[in-house]
Amino acid sequence: MDNIKELEKRWYFYKAKQSLLSLNAGAFILMLSLGGYYSYLKSDVIMGLFNKKTLIAETKTKIPELIEEPVLMANAQTLKKDVVIASKNEGLNSSLYEVSLEPVIPIVNMESKSRKRTASKRTYKATNNTKSSQRKMVKAKASTYLTASELSTIKHEIKHSRVISRDTENIKKINLNGSSVNYIETMKKKFSISKKPREALLLAKAFYAKGKYSQSEKWALTANKLDSSKDESWHIFAKSKAKLGQKNQALKILSSYYKKSHSPKTKALIVKIKTERL
Amino acid sequence: MNNHFENIKNIFIDSIERNSYVELKSAQYNYQLLEKSLDKPLKMILLFGKPGTGKSMLLNKLYHNLKESREIFYFDAPILSEKEFLRRVYESITNKEVSRELRVNFDALLRFCQKLKGQREIVFLLDECQLYSEALMEKIRLLSDTRTVKFIITLHKTDNEDIIAKQHFKTRIWEVVELSNVSEDDLHLYIQKKLIQKGFVEISNMIKKKHIKFIYTYTQGNFRETNKFLYTLFDIYEYFYENRPHKVSNEKFSKKFLEMAALKLGYIDG
Numbered sequence: 001m002d003n004i005k006e007l008e009k010r011w012y013f014y015k016a017k018q019s020l021l022s023l024n025a026g027a028f029i030l031m032l033s034l035g036g037y038y039s040y041l042k043s044d045v046i047m048g049l050f051n052k053k054t055l056i057a058e059t060k061t062k063i064p065e066l067i068e069e070p071v072l073m074a075n076a077q078t079l080k081k082d083v084v085i086a087s088k089n090e091g092l093n094s095s096l097y098e099v100s101l102e103p104v105i106p107i108v109n110m111e112s113k114s115r116k117r118t119a120s121k122r123t124y125k126a127t128n129n130t131k132s133s134q135r136k137m138v139k140a141k142a143s144t145y146l147t148a149s150e151l152s153t154i155k156h157e158i159k160h161s162r163v164i165s166r167d168t169e170n171i172k173k174i175n176l177n178g179s180s181v182n183y184i185e186t187m188k189k190k191f192s193i194s195k196k197p198r199e200a201l202l203l204a205k206a207f208y209a210k211g212k213y214s215q216s217e218k219w220a221l222t223a224n225k226l227d228s229s230k231d232e233s234w235h236i237f238a239k240s241k242a243k244l245g246q247k248n249q250a251l252k253i254l255s256s257y258y259k260k261s262h263s264p265k266t267k268a269l270i271v272k273i274k275t276e277r278l
Numbered sequence: 279m280n281n282h283f284e285n286i287k288n289i290f291i292d293s294i295e296r297n298s299y300v301e302l303k304s305a306q307y308n309y310q311l312l313e314k315s316l317d318k319p320l321k322m323i324l325l326f327g328k329p330g331t332g333k334s335m336l337l338n339k340l341y342h343n344l345k346e347s348r349e350i351f352y353f354d355a356p357i358l359s360e361k362e363f364l365r366r367v368y369e370s371i372t373n374k375e376v377s378r379e380l381r382v383n384f385d386a387l388l389r390f391c392q393k394l395k396g397q398r399e400i401v402f403l404l405d406e407c408q409l410y411s412e413a414l415m416e417k418i419r420l421l422s423d424t425r426t427v428k429f430i431i432t433l434h435k436t437d438n439e440d441i442i443a444k445q446h447f448k449t450r451i452w453e454v455v456e457l458s459n460v461s462e463d464d465l466h467l468y469i470q471k472k473l474i475q476k477g478f479v480e481i482s483n484m485i486k487k488k489h490i491k492f493i494y495t496y497t498q499g500n501f502r503e504t505n506k507f508l509y510t511l512f513d514i515y516e517y518f519y520e521n522r523p524h525k526v527s528n529e530k531f532s533k534k535f536l537e538m539a540a541l542k543l544g545y546i547d548g
Contacts, residue, residue: 004514004517004518004538007514007538007541007542008538010538010541011534011537011538011541014537014541014546014547015537
């Protein structure tokens with residue numbers, strides 16, 4: 001009988017051990033689930049923050065679009081260019097941003113425009129921000145239709161923009177000519193290194209274009225000495241001679257070269273020199 | 279107050295008594311197989327399985343069922359002495375008692391059996407054959423060769439399996455009946471039948487599937503282990519019924535007592 005008592009004690013111990021084990025297992029599962037829930041919540045918060053940041057970033061980037069979009073939407077496609085030009089000319093004019101939340105179209109004061117048109121042509125080359133070139137930006141009507149006076153203003157504006165573009169082309173040409181000195185210098189350097197007939201011929205052409213005929217004659221002769229098969233070296237040499245007043249010598253040289261080459265260009269040049277149309 | 283748990287626990291004392299035999303489907307199949315094998319012209323039949331799978335019980339049942347219709351002899355305990363074994367065989371065949379001082383000559387016995395060929399068919403049921411010596415097993419083989427004597431031998435599956443593997447047994451053992459542990463459902467049936475056989479229907483009804491599952495976890499459907507488990511369990515019941523009867527429910531089977539029995543038998547650590 002004592003054995004059974006002892007056995008019961010053992011059973012109580014066994015049960016305590018078992019319940020402790022199950023308690024541990026329960027606690028472990030609880031911890032796991034809590035951990036999972038916490039990480040889930042945390043991920044939500046992180047995601048929320050991330051979303052907030054992106055929203056802020058999106059709104060920040062959208063602001064300039066909101067300013068420009070209504071302008072483009074309110075006007076016809078043809079106006080797009082003018083509006084862009086106008087906004088560029090205005091630079092960072094804050095007034096543009098103030099009014100551009102609503103559809104905006106450029107309106108030009110016709111009276112002042114006609115008076116200042118010629119002046120603006122000249123001053124535009126010098127500066128982009130002169131008072132005459134600045135346009136007033138006003139709030140457009142809610143409707144997308146334009147009145148007759150507004151349309152006439154726009155047409156005029158288009159013409160004006162074309163003039164501006166032509167002027168800018170002229171500026172570019174001048175700039176190109178202005179760089180010819182550097183060009184000759186660099187070509188001379190290049191020739192001194194390479195000693196190629198191509199560089200000599202380019203130099204002869206450059207000097208001829210500048211009206212320095214003795215120089216062009218000299219460089220044409222150099223090119224010809226290096227490569228006598230090239231038509232152009234003969235031609236520039238003869239043209240330079242003709243320009244320096246040695247017309248007969250030029251014709252002699254060309255006719256003797258024509259006998260060898262039978263080049264139609266040479267023949268044409270001979271005719272040009274003879275008829276004095278050079 | 280009569281403690282009926284004492285009687286209940288005694289049901290599960292490991293015995294091979296015929297009246298304690300429980301008819302299970304698996305056991306029934308094995309019994310029929312064994313019975314049919316006896317009608318075949320076989321010299322030896324092997325009944326083998328792990329300890330506690332019901333080999334002895336099956337052999338005992340076979341003996342009791344056939345003893346009236348056949349010349350069948352059952353050696354329930356292994357006879358380790360060769361002299362004693364030959365004396366018992368001779369006594370069984372001749373139905374004459376041999377004096378302890380005399381010794382049965384094996385060659386004479388063999389010739390006697392040969393003379394009986396075609397006249398008689400004597401069946402010997404030998405339990406726990408793994409305990410027999412190899413020399414004695416060889417003599418059993420020679421006796422079975424006479425075709426007068428037929429042997430049904432039981433062997434533990436794990437022990438002495440090499441004997442069966444030996445060539446002389448391979449050629450002579452023509453029928454092998456293998457017994458294994460029963461399933462959970464069969465175990466439930468076994469316990470219920472055992473209790474109902476002795477009139478403890480209420481207790482039988484108290485034992486639910488979950489209790490059987492608990493028992494099966496540790497006994498794996500082995501009859502010997504199950505009997506041991508249930509004996510211990512009802513021993514605990516007996517104690518509590520005597521000393522603390524309020525702890526014993528008449529409706530519910532106690533899980534505590536089941537666990538205590540498992541603890542006592544070392545199935546679980548305390």
